[in-house]
Every structure is written in C-alpha cells, then in structure tokens.
Amino acid sequence: MYDTIPFSHGIILMYSITSRISFQDISRTCRQLPLNAKTDPRLVLVLVGTKNDDDLAREVSTEEGTALAQGLGCKGFFETSAKRGENVDVAVLAMVQALRKAESERKIGFSTPLKLIAGVKSYFRTTG
Template structure:
C-alpha cells in the first residue's frame, strides 16, 4: 500500500509591490529569503507543517493579480503592508481588500452596509477606501491574518503605527495581526501558524457538514 497523502492547504499572500510578500513566504517555508531574481510568478514555496490537528502539506501562493482565479483554491489569506510605506497600507484599504471581498465573498451573504456612503464617490482619480462593514459581513469568507512587515526598519522610518494596523485588523475581523521582519524571521512563524490553525478549524467544520449531509441522505429505489 502506498503512503497516505497529507491534507493540502493553500495560503494566499497579497499586498502591493515591495512589501515583502516573497520574503515572508520563503522565510516561512525554507527558513531563508530567496534571491530577488527568483521571485517570479509560479515560485510558490511549500512546507510540511505539524499542527495540533496533524500534519499538512502547505503551499504559499503570492498574488500580484487579485482577479487570479487561483485565489478561490486558497483556504486562508495573509494580507501584507509595509510599516515604513504608507502607500502600501492605503493600497490595502482602497484596492486589495475590496477586490478580495468581491472575489472571495464575506462571511455573510448580505452586501456591506453603507456600500456607497454619501460623499464616498470614486471619480476614478481619488480611490475610495473600503466602507465600514456591518459585523455580519466584516470578515472574508476565509480566515485572514493582517501583517505589517519591515518592522526592523521602523525605528527610523515608521509611517504606520501599530495601533493603526490593530484597528484595521479589528475592523476586518482578522484572526490575527502581526508586525513582522522577514529578514530576521521576527514573528513570521507565529503569523503563519495563527492563520493555519484557523484554516484547519474551517476544514474540520467542512468535514462535519459533509458527514452530516451523507447521514441525512436517503436512497429511493
């Protein structure tokens, strides 16, 4: 008999250019940061991870295009900005998060409240921040961890304070918020583990639902 294959998990890592998406991914998977010229599309590191619920084959997919259909195959999202780059934080609020909600959906089926609040019109030149969502729709349909990377550079040039990141994490019902330094592996394992543990909880719920639906089925002859 062949070996039983491990359950597979896929993490989506999203954020604007230069925030350290590939560095975080390789630091988690390999314990080192890949050379910049190897950070090409399709370079998706993987790792066997031991969690309390068992071993998993984890693949990390870095996304540049938030309309990429492969996002739908992921069971968790790591949303990344740089604490030393205000524009990267604004990109999340004006573009990335809205795209994720559009493509992945929210925890509830209902649309966000105040979807087009008065005065928040987008004229194509001034991006509008993602409107405040109701508690029922605040979270994405899959677990999200918010990461503020490059904290090792923050002493001299921080542009996003920690409490600002914390506030956004709460607003989006993230399962965790971490300030990381990919270069020295600071908080990187914790951030990924937090996300993976929540992802496996969801897997457990899905398995129970499948078992329950099978029990409720009847065969008519």
C-alpha cells in the first residue's frame, strides 16, 4: 500500500495550526498516496500540529487534529511549539516508541510461531 514511500517505517505528518491549507494538505496527501495506519498495519504515523505558541492565529482546532489523527490510525497526536520547545521531544519519542513496538510485534508475529514449531519438533525428536 505505501510502496510510494518504500523505505519508510514511520512518518511524522506535520501541519501548522495557523494554516488551514497545511492541515487540508495533510488530509489530501494521505488520501492520494494512500497513507492510513488503520488499513496498513505496517505503517506507523504520528500527527503533529506546529506553532502551538501562536493561539491568536489558530485556524485548526485541537479537536480537528485529534479527529484526523484518529481517522488515519496515528499512534500519536501532538501540538508543538519549536519556539517554546513544547512537545517536540515528546512527539519524536512517541514515534520511536511506536516504531519499537511495531518492530517487536512483527518479530513476535512472525518468528514466535516458527520457534514454537521448532521447539515442538525438537521435543519429539528427543522423546520419540
């Protein structure tokens, strides 16, 4: 599904809370590629609204950001301020944790049954 970005394990989608157009671009891009973690379990998405320090110029509500993140199956949604250093580290850390979790689930999902089968075969060889 996300063969258009073949070497990506995770994507941080960013828009400015002061720009409705940037928010709409995220939604449009996700539909066109398509990028949706609900329909593609291999994909890890985090949505970030930037410029949280400029609330007077806000054009996109927190509720709209939350709804988009939920609709895309994002592993996190954060509003950040680079100017104040607010939630930037938290957003990146959320991506890292989501990637680690996805990787561990892939290992468990694929290799654990094979290890179990190998263990059962080994048991029957030694007892049979």
